[in-house]
Amino acid sequence: MPTLSEHLLGRLTAPLGPVDATLAARHPGDPGTRQPVHTCYVSAERLHLDVVLEWGETAREALAAHAPSPAELAEATGLDTPTAPWAAGTAGRQPGGADPALAERVYAHVLRVLSMEPIQDLRVDLEDGYGIRPDEVEDEHAVVAAEALRAAAAAGALPASYGLRPKSLDPAVRDRGLRSLDLFLTALAGDDGGPPGLVITLPKVSAPEQVGVFLAVLDELVPRIDLRPPAVELQIETPAAVLALPALVEAGRGRVTGLHVGTYDYSAALGIAAEHQASDHPAVEHATTLMQLVTAGTGIRVSDGSSNLLPVGATEAVWAGWHRHAGLVTRAWRRGLYQGWDLHPAQLVSRHAAVAANLLAGLPAALTRLSAYAEARFAGAVADEPATARALAGHVLRALDAGLLDDTGLAAADLDRAVVAKLGGRG
Template structure:
């Protein structure tokens, strides 16, 4: 018989009820929405309804010119030779059907200098172009804008562009799903709080909040030392709108005094920032995104190959660290992005399927989580099963795996036993 009666245990643990509720609110778990593999930033004055298809066509042309055969693309991007044919076919399919997963109209660093009348016109035209893309069925699943920051010198201008953009988008009827706004150069949680209040006011005045579910989604760009030091408070200030933290590679590394030749997302200082972002975002439903590569695939074949090689290395390193989204700035970067993502997923996919199948098969017998599940030389448990399920889900999302390819007994909807994750 236990020493402690049930009523005594209940009385002693009663204070944890409030703690339980607080933890559940702060850490709701992973979001149900699919994380895009990249965000493509396009200057607002270049936005057009056909932009996604135009980028896909330009990327295909570069692929055909500089890596028309699978072995060449594999060699340039560091893909295992046995995956060359499958990856090359995947890249061609994605570029022809859905080249851009997440699109951001940029009114900030990539936009340049424009007078007020020009920026007003670009904000309206960009929203009209996105509406036209949605009507044509060619709008990426996630889209939006990056206005100027809330720094005093550009605050009024940035908020006016945001207002014009959202107002124009709402004028055509229900706002297409997937809208997200990226707030750059955040230095304090107070800026996030104020920006959320502005988004709420816009929603109320335009009567669009209910049509967007929880409202306009928000991403915070982490590109100042102050933002890194205030990450927990920034995440708290952004809830429940906040869905993403994006590192600003170049602003952040410049603020730390890193020289131009060493500015990159794999610089130790930037990787420390993204690691802290991951730490703060874990379990909150906020997704973390890596930065960009400013070495663009333009010029002769040697230059294009060098840029693809560097980009592939950065994407692969980010995936190894558990960061599955980054920025792309040029159409030809879609080649190395989609090729490297496919290779990362395909390389570990057979083992992930086998291990998860074995773990699931033994879970019903009470062995799962015991460290002795039947996964060959690997002792899997609920934590590794969740990681395996995540890998398989990303492969499903990328179109590299079909439901029919899943092991018997596993579906997108079936939970893994012992309170494991759902593969969906």
């Protein structure tokens, strides 16, 4: 017989009722949707109907010219070293270049993705990548870009998520940024609310009040033009933003869906010399770790930054760009950052190669351990907890999202999509 009665326990725990509701509202968990592996920024004047196809074609040409075989791609991206995810030796073999079977699968994946879905998330840039231009020029570019996106959607050539990065709410560019936002969204809305998947990225956020004002502007504009309500992302690229992260998330009122680190603005603001500015600098990684901490369980996704060493020019220079980029992607994935920025079509090669290498290298173990967990038994000497099972399911779900795993592969591990989704917190 328990010593404390149910009535007494109910009275003692009653104060937790409002706390339970608040925690549930603040931490709803994963949104249950596919997360893009990257966001590609295209300056507004370069945006046209076939921009996604153009990026894919340019990336395929770079692959054919500079890494026409799986072994060459492995070497070019640095993914054939002993510590790389697809290196021979990672499964007990002696190190010595890329695992040929994995290299073949990665290469095939890159070719397929560059042909079918080179860009997963597209952002029209009217900020740093666009610069300051005469008002009439930016007006025109904002409208033409929106019209191009509508045409791409009608042609089935628009990614599942897309959007705009206007200028910030800093005083010097505030009016210009909000005018472009208005022109872009008005043209995008048309007479049908615009294509689904719209995301607006607010750069250089420094205070929660800016988030509130930006949402208020959208609340006034969206109903007037019958636009589908957009998601909102915040770019964290000032020290003030990092210090105010909890307040920024709170100001988002559940409407902020992502935090993207601005590698170079943030590095520069801390006084880091240009040659050391990178997403793997300890200061930037500290910021992204804090972003992960503040958003954990909220459904807000964190994105890593970009690499400014572009893979262009002679083969040696292209390989250097791919090597650096793939290394940054792999490092980010190991830190739980599954999305980053891409600034040039040729970066799609190293992006999709690194993503595939990381997923494929860890997939056999993830399937085995998840299957064992699902059957409530142990796999070898590993006794996984529910939190670990969620992480394992997340790896499997990302492999499914990428097309690197199918129902046959799941069945071979005595799993199915419903079980994996449930263990991974989707649905």
